[in-house]
Amino acid sequence: QVSSEKPAWEVGGRWQLQAAGAVARPDPELPGALRVSELFEVASAAKQDAPSSAVVRVVTTWRQAPLEGSEEIQKELRDLGEPDKSRKTIIQAVQQVYILPDQSAKNENNLGSLITRFVYSP
Numbered sequence: 001q002v003s004s005e006k007p008a009w010e011v012g013g014r015w016q017l018q019a020a021g022a023v024a025r026p027d028p029e030l031p032g033a034l035r036v037s038e039l040f041e042v043a044s045a046a047k048q049d050a051p052s053s054a055v056v057r058v059v060t061t062w063r064q065a066p067l068e069g070s071e072e073i074q075k076e077l078r079d080l081g082e083p084d085k086s087r088k089t090i091i092q093a094v095q096q097v098y099i100l101p102d103q104s105a106k107n108e109n110n111l112g113s114l115i116t117r118f119v120y121s122p
Contacts, residue, residue, distance in 0.1 A: 008043075016043045017056055020103075033063035039103065053102040054111075060095040067121075084121050091120040 008018045017040040027033035042054040067090050094117050098110040107113075 009040075010045055014045055016045050017041070018043060020055070027061050027063075030061060030063060033061050036060045036062070042099075055100050055103050055105075057098045057100055057107065058095065059098075059107070060093055062091065062093045064089045065092050087121060093118040093120075 008016045010016055020039040020041045022036065022038040024034060024036045027035040036059070038058040038060075040056040040058070042052050042056060044052065067085075067088055094115065096107070097114045097116075098107050099112040100107070100110055
């Protein structure tokens with residue numbers, strides 16, 4: 001049975017994020033990369049039916065990178081431990097989270113943002 005309710009996540013006991021859509025496509029600025037954009041509506045946890053125009057947009061760019069040859073990657077990996085030398089590549093992701101006043105707002109017009117970088121050795 002499929003639920004008609006939107007998935008929701010509670011944040012700090014005060015807010016709920018409700019999934020409002022997602023799209024994945026090749027990144028136009030980084031050949032070979034995949035960009036995933038997710039949109040979440042923000043609601044008060046206490047007043048779930050209260051209207052709110054605020055949204056959270058999460059943009060994650062994934063790419064495969066060679067393990068050898070990049071001094072920047074080698075420096076990052078030194079802090080994380082020994083990578084699996086039998087593999088020739090790693091997976092990198094840069095995730096940008098934007099708090100926006102409404103769905104139509106551009107990322108540059110955010111109320112707050114956070115950038116996180118992930119490195120995976122598959």
